[in-house]
Amino acid sequence: MDQSPDRHPSLAGLRVLVASSEAHPLIKTGGLADVAGSLPIALCDLGHDARLIMPGYPRAARQLRASTALCEVAIAGAKGAVRIIEGRLPDHEVPVYLVDAPEYFCREGNPYTDLSGRDWGDNAERFLLFSRVVAQLAAGLPALGWRPDVLHANDWQTALAPALLHGVPERPATVFTIHNLAYQGLFDRATFDRIGLPLALWSVAGLEFHQRMSFIKGGIVFADRVNTVSPTYAEEVRTVRGGCGLEGLLRQIGSRFSGILNGIDYRDWNPATDPLIL
Template identity: 55%
Template sequence: MITKQNKPRVLFATSEAHPLIKTGGLADVSGALPIALQQLGCDVRVILPAYGDILESNLSIKLLTEKYLPGVPGKITLFSAHLGDSSVQVWLVGHASAFARRGNPYLDAQGDIWPDNAERFALFCKIIALAALDHLQLDWKPNVVHCNDWQTALVPALLKQTPEAPRCLFTIHNLAYQGLFPQATFNALGLTAELWSSEGLEFHGQLSFIKGGLVFADRINTVSTQYAKEIQTPEMGYGLEGLLRYRRKVLSGIVNGIDDTIWNPKTDPLIIQNYTTNSLAKKKVNKAALQEMYRLPAKKDAFMLGCVSRLVEQKGIDLILEFLETIKDKPFQFCLLGAGDPSFHKKFISMAKKNPAQIGVIIGYDEKFAHQIEAGSDIFIMPSRFEPCGLNQLYSMRYGTVPVVHHVGGLADTVIDATDMTIADGTATGFVFTQPTVPALNQAVTRAHLLFRKPRIWQKLVRNTMNADFSWQKSAEKYLDLYLTMLQSDS
């Protein structure tokens, strides 16, 4: 329970937040969680780089302060804006050479990593730390700093050097991205020499940003309970499993939520036909629209498989390609929306040309097509090799599009396999397979198709998925409990 004495004042530090800037799931979390926390009574500020695309948008921004900092060439400017249509305040950190460039925050126009990313995000971390200590005279001091992924992971290390620092929570959204740089970069960043050790930021002779969060944060969490366990193993720990096992008493998992005002089949303006659990027949209109959009034959009895994904090996895209080779004699259709590895682009396009009656492919991303796939498909396939949380299985469930997933990470935490028992007791929400192989995926899709041919059971399963609660309020309540636990340890 929040009281005047323990009210969390949270500085939410992130490198992206929807709708201001987005490259992936971190932006969805950062755009929704702070709003849900404010609704629960937290005093929240989001701090984010002032990228060129943000400054050149029609966003209403106000100048807060301008500073020249020791050792930092050029001026630091802080602006204030709001997160979407909410009243959550966003502090935008402006610096001409570090953040004003347009496009992807991490990659140049050719898709290569910006060579000065270490300098850019180290500067961002230093500004976050100064703001957290109210050294920028913004008349607001947090008692919790919530850092997200490697781009903000130096903040706990910087704050640990100050006795009056607020508590730090570090959230791992994907351990595969660690912010690794040469030792020379550490020397160039002007960080305290004591931080260069295996108990600090050194990782096999390199500078590891993410270790700043893993070593120095008061609490660590990640975006599903299962993933919190998996990253303590050699298979998914990326060499950090020993450190994570050492800190396991302060490591936990909280599944992400979804914005159920955006992802809601009852009100979604991006789908052809709105529907609810009481009007499931209308969902078929969306399948027909999807077939038309992808130029597939208008077959009412076709079993529609959907996929919206980054086309990379982590997502099991190679398994999907191999599986699609087996569907020619089956009443299946498949719609893909995604981009990633150019070799996957070519293979999908080639496959669609060879089998245009069953396979439709769009390379890229389009919000309307993404929503229509969720509304018009019968099942949504996610054979990810690892998946810290996953959002598309949650969107799919909201739309009554039954997920078929590999038992890993957040997919394992959110999808309950359809067995005789779970169907009977009303808890089944999808189809789960335990090995990332084509036969296992094939078997799961076959199980789904068998139930699809039993309309009464299928409709019960669809309603189960639509009734599952993955709203942000539920997740935010768990974060609030975590903040309060951290603040109690101060008292």
């Protein structure tokens, strides 16, 4: 990682873009949403300029405060228009960018599955599009008038953003967090060919994983730093039993990988004031 002062300013007042496929209270299926919803708030409280970007699900769009359309984003091969909607969290002034792409995200219910519980058949296309928009914002979109110092990607749905930024001049520093290694974003070679990623990414040193495409490898291989939700889990996923086939890679990246214990938002989860346990 480039350690020049221009690329990496002091830790005071960093501009941080947090990318997640879900965030509480806008939409939630698991613990990722809790982290993505509360971490930007905590970073702002520490004096950083943290902003959240996530897909423009209808449920999220309905809850966004003070929303306005900022610009249209050019994404090669995208179905329909792709716009950036800016707003605020329902209960905080943290800026939120929604990727408004109705052909991909205007679906009621679970972000990842249809009403029968089956994965959406175009999940690879959906979250590649999301990662492409994240990468564009991270590299700087003039219409936003804002450019992050750090991109924080989370789980497989955003893992291609660090890969797409690899080699981009003056890109931000990239951090990739694994919340649950069991969900890796695995697709077949035909999907890789169909969605139009650079052929160079099909290699053991890229996204190829036992003759399949692994989104999560994009984050592990190409991010400047990789972490997970606790030091204990970091040790677990570097073992055969807990590594889901990626233990060798996680051991190989050495000190780039660490475990940081998840925090909690004491405004919502405070044992000192919880009436159910007092």
